Amino acid sequence: MSATEPRPPMSKADYVYSVLLDDIRHARIPGxxxxxxxxxxxxxxxxxxxxxxxxxxxxxxxxISYEAHHGATVxxxxxxxxxxxxGLRAVVEGLGARLAAARITPAELAELxxxxxxxxxxxxxxxxxxxxxxxxxxxLRIVDIGGPAFLGAHARAVRTSIPVxxxxxxxxxxxxxxxxxxxxxxxxxxxxxxxxxxxxxVMIDHIRRAGASRAHG
Numbered sequence: 001m002s003a004t005e006p007r008p009p010m011s012k013a014d015y016v017y018s019v020l021l022d023d024i025r026h027a028r029i030p031g032x033x034x035x036x037x038x039x040x041x042x043x044x045x046x047x048x049x050x051x052x053x054x055x056x057x058x059x060x061x062x063x064i065s066y067e068a069h070h071g072a073t074v075x076x077x078x079x080x081x082x083x084x085x086x087g088l089r090a091v092v093e094g095l096g097a098r099l100a101a102a103r104i105t106p107a108e109l110a111e112l113x114x115x116x117x118x119x120x121x122x123x124x125x126x127x128x129x130x131x132x133x134x135x136x137x138x139x140l141r142i143v144d145i146g147g148p149a150f151l152g153a154h155a156r157a158v159r160t161s162i163p164v165x166x167x168x169x170x171x172x173x174x175x176x177x178x179x180x181x182x183x184x185x186x187x188x189x190x191x192x193x194x195x196x197x198x199x200x201x202v203m204i205d206h207i208r209r210a211g212a213s214r215a216h217g
Contacts, residue, residue: 012050017057019044024063024074025160031076035064062161086211088158090204096143096151098200101191108145109192112138116184123177131171138184142191142203170213180206 010018020040023029037051044051055072058064064072115138122130136159144152170176183206190199 012046013053013057016040016044016046016050016054020054020058021061021063024058029074031074033074034070035072035074037072082214083211085158085161086207086214088161089155090207090211092151092155092158093139093143093207094200094204096146096155097187097191097203098196099146099151100142101146101194101196101199104145104191108141109188112141112188112191115141116181116188119184120181123181126174128172128174128177131177132169135171135180135184142187170210176213180210183209 020029020035029035035055037048037055040055041048041051055064059066059072062075064074066072115134119131119134119138122128122134140152140155140159143155147154171180183202186202187199187206190196190202
């Protein structure tokens, strides 16, 4: 499809799925909440059929589960799931950084440095609410550079596999922002020097520290 061709309208099932997914990710629907198809349909102004399709997709994403006599329930992810999430991120994004060190171009490095500079400026100005999304872009761009075929898709799949509310972002904690920006700077230095070992090591340590902070925060 070309850029000038009209995009097909979002189906009702896609609409329901996108709304519920966003609600779960941002903890507007917390873990343990029962999702009743009729109530969701009424709230979103659709029939039950697209709601059921959306719920099946969320089940496939492992964000909801079905239990006898209870129906669909949002998965309540505990400490073990959180540890697994950050462990997977460390492996995938660490590999992305390793591969990126061997192939990053000056233009790509400049793009990452521009994003890093924007984050530093926002941090200085106290605009911490912007940093979480910018950090995700920074990490995923590195993975895309390192593994353009499919590693980036894997990194995104891991990130969407667990609902981490935006308000739980460590970037909102002013006492931790400098440490995380320093880690990003260290990753950039390793990428610029082509040091694959250092790029992977720093990225893994950065993500593991974030996971430890979340677990004890």
